[in-house]
Amino acid sequence: xxxxxxxxxxxxxxxxxxxxxxxxxxxxxxxxxxxxxxxxxxxxxxxxxxxxxxxxxxxxxxxxxxxxxxxxxxxxxxxxxxxxxxxxxxxxxxxxxxxxxxxxxxxxxxxxxxxxxxxxxxxxxxxxxxxxxxxxxxxxxxxxxxxxxxxxxxxxxxxxxxxxxxxxxxxxxxxxxxxxxxxxxxxxxxxxxxxxxxxxxxxxxxxxxxxxxxxxxxxxxxxxxxxxxx
Amino acid sequence: xxxxxxxxxxxxxxxxxxxxxxxxxxxxxxxxxxxxxxxxxxxxxxxxxxxxxxxxxxxxxxxxxxxxxxxxxxxxxxxxxxxxxxxxxxxxxxxxxxxxxxxxxxxxxxxxxxxxxxxxxxxxxxxxxxxxxxxxxxxxxxxxxxxxxxxxxxxxxxxxxxxxxxxxxxxxxxxxxxxxxxxxxxxxxxxxxxxxxxxxxxxxxxxxxxxxxxxxxxxxxxxxxxxxxx
Numbered sequence: 001x002x003x004x005x006x007x008x009x010x011x012x013x014x015x016x017x018x019x020x021x022x023x024x025x026x027x028x029x030x031x032x033x034x035x036x037x038x039x040x041x042x043x044x045x046x047x048x049x050x051x052x053x054x055x056x057x058x059x060x061x062x063x064x065x066x067x068x069x070x071x072x073x074x075x076x077x078x079x080x081x082x083x084x085x086x087x088x089x090x091x092x093x094x095x096x097x098x099x100x101x102x103x104x105x106x107x108x109x110x111x112x113x114x115x116x117x118x119x120x121x122x123x124x125x126x127x128x129x130x131x132x133x134x135x136x137x138x139x140x141x142x143x144x145x146x147x148x149x150x151x152x153x154x155x156x157x158x159x160x161x162x163x164x165x166x167x168x169x170x171x172x173x174x175x176x177x178x179x180x181x182x183x184x185x186x187x188x189x190x191x192x193x194x195x196x197x198x199x200x201x202x203x204x205x206x207x208x209x210x211x212x213x214x215x216x217x218x219x220x221x222x223x224x225x226x227x228x229x230x
Numbered sequence: 231x232x233x234x235x236x237x238x239x240x241x242x243x244x245x246x247x248x249x250x251x252x253x254x255x256x257x258x259x260x261x262x263x264x265x266x267x268x269x270x271x272x273x274x275x276x277x278x279x280x281x282x283x284x285x286x287x288x289x290x291x292x293x294x295x296x297x298x299x300x301x302x303x304x305x306x307x308x309x310x311x312x313x314x315x316x317x318x319x320x321x322x323x324x325x326x327x328x329x330x331x332x333x334x335x336x337x338x339x340x341x342x343x344x345x346x347x348x349x350x351x352x353x354x355x356x357x358x359x360x361x362x363x364x365x366x367x368x369x370x371x372x373x374x375x376x377x378x379x380x381x382x383x384x385x386x387x388x389x390x391x392x393x394x395x396x397x398x399x400x401x402x403x404x405x406x407x408x409x410x411x412x413x414x415x416x417x418x419x420x421x422x423x424x425x426x427x428x429x430x431x432x433x434x435x436x437x438x439x440x441x442x443x444x445x446x447x448x449x450x451x452x453x454x455x456x457x458x459x460x
Contacts, residue, residue: 211360
């Protein structure tokens with residue numbers, strides 16, 4: 001069953017999904033589809049109007065998936081090569097994440113991030129992995145502004161192994177909590193940023209013995225926290 | 231310190247690394263470099279000849295890293311879009327893996343895999359993550375031929391959640407073992423392949439509740455087995 005995304009309470013698919021359903025998949029009136037609102041509701045529906053700009057559907061039944069008993073938030077500095085951060089978003093959404101926040105650090109080379117493209121990737125990954133929740137995506141802000149937004153229980157800042165952070169995230173994170181992990185840019189966090197984070201209640205952790213790229217570190221933290229809750 | 235790769239017992243860098251060291255990094259005679267043989271040995275060395283085709287070096291001291299007390303082998307069917315499998319190789323090498331084997335399944339759309347490019351990516355990832363071991367990479371073979379090569383202790387076959395495999399890999403893999411995990415193509419394994427694997431001592435496992443792409447499943451298995459040994 002093809003899964004589509006319609007966040008609004010309307011009885012037709014978005015323009016992108018309408019085109020995909022009618023033009024690409026050649027679905028017609030009476031064909032069954034699945035539609036998620038990205039907030040845990042998944043509708044079984046049938047197409048009532050095969051319009052490639054505004055494909056109508058009628059809901060037959062709705063299944064609501066409860067949200068997870070834990071939440072993972074990764075805050076990451078966009079990489080110089082944008083493909084890498086887009087790749088992280090796709091993979092993190094596939095395996096499971098509640099919120100992705102972006103920030104520009106003192107050592108960030110990239111100072112611009114278009115969230116629209118990132119959102120498209122997240123939506124595609126949600127559909128592809130057949131999930132009913134679309135993670136929250138936050139516009140990139142400064143590191144200080146980011147810290148202002150943190151209200152998560154367990155707070156971690158990933159730091160390169162050769163600096164003073166001997167504790168592996170796997171050893172100190174505990175199950176069923178609301179986690180937030182900060183992942184620095186290619187140039188790493190500045191000393192000032194690390195101090196700010198520690199002052200804001202973040203614990204310094206490593207994600208393993210190897211030096212990881214920014215996007216690899218971000219995904220590894222997300223994977224680890226998911227496994228912790230298996 | 232820049233890390234280079236020279237698998238042979240010679241006192242000069244490969245042509246690629248020579249060009250990178252002399253042309254790109256502009257290193258000269260007397261500059262210090264690090265050189266790994268990909269088998270656990272890491273040499274501290276100095277450049278003796280700044281030749282961009284054949285950069286000579288003299289070893290000052292050698293550090294040998296013992297191999298890990300466990301080993302991870304992932305056998306994966308190359309994806310239709312080769313970028314995805316290349317991405318998996320880069321990430322798996324970064325986080326830690328001993329061996330990557332490729333196979334063509336009954337439902338594989340891709341029937342060709344150039345190992346040379348994959349090797350370049352693995353070498354770059356080993357250097358980038360500052361490791362001294364280069365994982366073994368095996369040429370793609372048929373699924374039956376692949377099973378012939380399996381001598382690993384703990385054997386798992388990742389299978390889509392909606393099929394009969396309720397056990398998560400995290401629940402049955404144990405620490406400090408030699409693992410092998412089979413990851414199917416986009417079209418999944420055929421029933422025949424699953425039966426062959428089970429007959430060869432593989433246990434069916436899932437990697438989480440979501441439907442994962444081939445390369446995501448492969449990396450997730452690798453991540454999980456690494457975490458199991460933290």
